[in-house]
Amino acid sequence: MANLRILIVDANQVRATIIEEGLREAGYEQLIRISATTGLVAAIEANDPDVVVIDLEDPSRDALADMFLVSRHVRRPITMFVDQSDSASIEAAVEAGVSAYIVDGLKKERMQAILQTCISRFNAFRKLREELDEARSQLDDRKTIDRAKGIVMRLKGLSEDEAYALMRRTAMNEKRKLVDIARSLITAAEMLK
Amino acid sequence: MTTLHLRVGFMPLVDAALLVAAADSGIAQAHGLSLELVREVSWSNLRDRLHVRLLDAAHMLAPAAIASTLGIGGVTAPMAAPILLNLNGNALTVSARRFEEMARVANGDLADPVVSAQALATLVSARKASGLPPLAFAAVFGFSCHTYLLRDWMALGGVRLGEDVRLEIVPPVRTVEALASGEVDGFCAGAPWNTLAVEAGVGAILHCGVDLMPDCLEKVLAWRADDVERRSEAVARLNAALIEASHWASDEANWPSLARLLAAPDRLAAPAALIEAILRGEIVQGGGRPIRRVPSYIRFDAAAIHPDPAHADLLLAAMARAGQVVVTPNLIERARAVFVPLALEAATG
Numbered sequence: 001m002a003n004l005r006i007l008i009v010d011a012n013q014v015r016a017t018i019i020e021e022g023l024r025e026a027g028y029e030q031l032i033r034i035s036a037t038t039g040l041v042a043a044i045e046a047n048d049p050d051v052v053v054i055d056l057e058d059p060s061r062d063a064l065a066d067m068f069l070v071s072r073h074v075r076r077p078i079t080m081f082v083d084q085s086d087s088a089s090i091e092a093a094v095e096a097g098v099s100a101y102i103v104d105g106l107k108k109e110r111m112q113a114i115l116q117t118c119i120s121r122f123n124a125f126r127k128l129r130e131e132l133d134e135a136r137s138q139l140d141d142r143k144t145i146d147r148a149k150g151i152v153m154r155l156k157g158l159s160e161d162e163a164y165a166l167m168r169r170t171a172m173n174e175k176r177k178l179v180d181i182a183r184s185l186i187t188a189a190e191m192l193k
Numbered sequence: 194m195t196t197l198h199l200r201v202g203f204m205p206l207v208d209a210a211l212l213v214a215a216a217d218s219g220i221a222q223a224h225g226l227s228l229e230l231v232r233e234v235s236w237s238n239l240r241d242r243l244h245v246r247l248l249d250a251a252h253m254l255a256p257a258a259i260a261s262t263l264g265i266g267g268v269t270a271p272m273a274a275p276i277l278l279n280l281n282g283n284a285l286t287v288s289a290r291r292f293e294e295m296a297r298v299a300n301g302d303l304a305d306p307v308v309s310a311q312a313l314a315t316l317v318s319a320r321k322a323s324g325l326p327p328l329a330f331a332a333v334f335g336f337s338c339h340t341y342l343l344r345d346w347m348a349l350g351g352v353r354l355g356e357d358v359r360l361e362i363v364p365p366v367r368t369v370e371a372l373a374s375g376e377v378d379g380f381c382a383g384a385p386w387n388t389l390a391v392e393a394g395v396g397a398i399l400h401c402g403v404d405l406m407p408d409c410l411e412k413v414l415a416w417r418a419d420d421v422e423r424r425s426e427a428v429a430r431l432n433a434a435l436i437e438a439s440h441w442a443s444d445e446a447n448w449p450s451l452a453r454l455l456a457a458p459d460r461l462a463a464p465a466a467l468i469e470a471i472l473r474g475e476i477v478q479g480g481g482r483p484i485r486r487v488p489s490y491i492r493f494d495a496a497a498i499h500p501d502p503a504h505a506d507l508l509l510a511a512m513a514r515a516g517q518v519v520v521t522p523n524l525i526e527r528a529r530a531v532f533v534p535l536a537l538e539a540a541t542g
Contacts, residue, residue, distance in 0.1 A: 041361075056241070059234040063362040065266060066335035080237075080267040090268065091245040099241070 005030040007049035009040060009058055015125040022121040040064060052101040053118050064101055081111050096122040141179040148182035151189045194225040197427050202231045202239045203252035205461045206365055207384035207471055208279040208412045210451060211493055212252060214438040217454045224434040235364055236334045243417060244270040252278060253415035256508050259528045260336040265518060273421040273533050274413035276432050277498045282411050282491035283339060283402030284387035285346060287379035288372050292397035292480045309399055310350030317357050331363040331371055331380035338409050339381040341511040346405055372396050384471045384491060385463050397480030401487050410504045421533060443494040448472045502529035
């Protein structure tokens with residue numbers, strides 16, 4: 001297993017690291033990472049990998065797809081890895097956003113394991129990013145609410161707690177989210193400036 | 194009539210015009226569709242996302258639809274094209290430097306493909322003799338009319354693509370950059386990329402697709418083959434919308450509007466004036482030559498979008514010349530099945 005050379009093509013450094021760790025944990029040692037969307041063919045010639053794992057969004061995928069046709073300058077022909085009998089894994093890979101290419105002759109079972117690792121790592125990365133986005137938007141909400149609170153305090157001469165309580169009550173009465181009330185307040189305050 | 198939501202993938206090219214016109218001018222809505230266009234970065238992505246139904250239909254290179262159906266080069270993902278999206282639209286561009294070199298050695302008018310191919314042959318042998326690396330030309334996908342145009346043009350001068358000249362695969366959006374950096378010496382791509390290369394001052398258009406292959410079937414609207422029957426209502430509505438878009442896009446009076454729709458940041462993100470000139474068939478050639486008028490440079494008219502199983506024969510022949518397939522009767526039958534005119538007749542009739 002350790003003697004398989006895997007080339008990871010991903011412009012996203014964080015995701016590439018997550019994939020690399022995953023494959024390393026699974027026992028693969030010869031891992032090469034490149035981020036370039038250009039010069040992929042040259043990188044493959046130079047590194048002579050057995051497997052290429054590539055971000056589905058990488059535009060150089062079309063060049064890779066062609067390597068088996070114009071393989072004159074490539075030592076070993078490369079084809080996209082597809083287990084035609086296993087449509088679920090094709091779907092899982094495309095949905096996760098990863099695609100794998102193999103050189104001729106590699107056993108299907110060995111490839112399945114690599115692909116599964118990559119799919120789960122791609123999904124883990126996506127989850128991480130979604131969580132980060134959520135945390136970011138929560139932080140933004142917090143800031144909006146604080147700003148609106150300041151406006152209420154100033155205009156109505158209330159303390160911080162009182163201003164917050166008033167906003168919460170309004171939100172509950174109107175069955176709206178606190179952040180929406182805060183946004184309306186800010187918009188109104190700006191209009192009346 | 195309940196509105197059907199359809200996600201259709203496309204590449205940023207002028208030949209996505211009928212899809213863009215249908216989605217962005219209200220035509221699709223009038224046909225009971227909410228049409229969401231998704232811009233993709235590669236033909237492989239379009240094929241794979243269509244296959245797993247992340248897309249309902251896709252803007253697709255006609256030869257790629259055949260290759261996918263036959264399972265050459267990856268997943269066997271049978272596709273069907275109930276309607277075509279255009280004919281023609283390609284051009285062959287070389288770097289400003291190679292154009293000058295070719296003009297110097299040309300034995301006649303470079304506008305003649307035989308003369309230009311022979312000029313290329315002269316360059317190729319001169320480089321070989323002085324130990325320079327071979328020239329590199331780019332096509333946008335292996336299974337594409339661009340590959341076949343390049344190959345057939347070079348053959349006129351006895352030059353073999355893939356042997357005497359390297360073939361690189363470069364996505365349309367990267368062609369201008371690849372030409373400017375010297376990564377490739379020339380490319381064949383669809384509009385507006387050739388014009389953009391000329392406007393950027395890095396290339397000169399040698400030939401338009403119509404000079405080499407008149408009425409070349411370029412893009413189709415591809416569905417999963419099994420969906421064409423299963424989802425006949427959706428197919429019929431999208432066909433009807435695209436037929437109306439074809440009428441609209443064939444009327445000269447609408448070209449400024451069509452150009453503006455295509456120019457949008459989430460569509461082609463290219464200047465509207467440049468796109469409009471392409472629709473008019475006014476092609477800036479570069480290399481110190483005047484604007485060339487090319488009738489039928491790109492066709493969206495009613496006759497251009499009608500699928501015909503005979504298209505498969507022509508494309509298979511080109512694929513075979515390029516060494517991509519060995520044609521057998523069974524292969525011809527499966528490839529012909531990609532072009533399903535019945536659905537279109539049902540929609541129009």
